Amino acid sequence: MKLFGSYTSPYVRHCRIVLALQQQPYQFIMTDQQASGQHSPTYRVPFLQHNEQTFYDSASIVRYLREQAGQAFCQDAADYDLFCMVNTALDTTINLFLLERDGLTAEHSAYLQRQQQRIEAILALLNQRTWSLPEQPEQLSDGLLRLACYLSWAQFRQQIDILHYPNLQQFLLALNGQPWFANTHPALS
Incomplete structure (x- = not known):
């Protein structure tokens, strides 16, 4: 493989x-x-x-x-919806990050402003939830894993201020304490 x-x-x-x-x-x-x-x-x-x-x-x-491995991908429709919503935020954040590298920013484009608003709306909605981790890392759903990877990357690339989203911040802090998650952090490459 x-x-x-x-x-x-x-x-x-x-x-x-x-x-x-x-x-x-x-x-x-x-x-x-x-x-x-x-x-x-x-x-x-x-x-x-x-x-x-x-x-x-x-x-x-x-x-x-x-x-x-005989495991479920996205355990149910709610987890799949979370996975898709996070993918939307992730794709949008990456596009804005790469466009900014090329000198194109939201302050000069109504379309890019709308994309920034999309990210903020998704993060605000997700921050309304209280996130908890399962006892075993193998039980962490793909929606939650995608969320964790997104938050970690966006914070690493300074694309979001996690302090504005305290529930998401607590979720990410809990995962950063897990060796299997921490050992894959982008700063370690």
Whole structure:
């Protein structure tokens, strides 16, 4: 099994965490933007090769890994909704981050302002919940794992101020204390 990606990608991190919790052996192949464009039609990471199959999206990779281990991907419709909502915030935050690197910011674009508002609305909604962790890390749902990877990445890249979202901050602090989560932090790469 070969996982192609970067250590800083929150999508790749989710896959790495699932593999680690399953104690699944795999080869990690560091892949930059140029290589991802040459090997993936999506021009992004992660992608996974295993037994003559290739998967080009983190959601399909996580689902495949879960199926291989006899586990559920997104335990129910509510968890899948959380997964999708976090993906929306994550995709939007990454796009704004990359556009800002190119000098395009929300202050000059009504469309980008709307994207920033989307992120803030999702975070505000998610902050209304009180988050708790299951006793065993293997019981953490994919919606919660995606949320944790997003929050950690967005804080690492200084794209959100987690202090504005105390319930999300407590959730992230609890996970940062878990070795299996902390050991995949993007700052460690």
